[in-house]
Amino acid sequence: MKYLKNITLVLTILALTVVSAMAQGGAADNESTVASYKxxxxxxxxxIAAGLGAIAQGxxxxxxxxGAARNPGAAGTIRTLMIIGLALIESLVLLALVIVFAKL
Structure with missing residues (x-):
């Protein structure tokens, strides 16, 4: 787990420095550059929203x-609550998609 955290940190830092290094050359305020970064x-x-939503659903x-394996008597209630939770998680991911299209 520690190895995965270190790799994630290194890749994040690398990605951020590459973007800032590419921003050094030329004027970055023209319309196409702003649109592409947007x-x-x-x-x-x-x-990120879709990935975290998938993790939450899993x-x-x-x-x-x-919970259903530990208490088979409550399996129906657990299933109902699980379906409601899955619907709420999926609605947040779809809301993120709508926001993305609204901002572009």
Missing amino acids: ALAAGIGFG LLGSRAME
């Missing part, structure tokens, strides 16, 4: 299965 930021933001599904 699209890049929207894509990264939506990617955790919710695994915890619901664990």
Whole structure:
């Protein structure tokens, strides 16, 4: 886990320095550059939202299965709450998609 955190940190720092290094050359205030960075930021933001939503859905599904396995009598209630939770998580991801398209 520590190795994964270190790799993530290094890649994040590398990505941020590459963007700032590329911004050094030429005028960065023209319309096409701003639009391209806007699209890049929207894509990264939506990617983060979708990725975290997928992780949350996976955790919710695994915890619901664990709960149903421990207490089979409550499986119906757990399933209902799981479906509601999945719908709420998915609605947040879809809201992020709508925001991305509204800002572009």
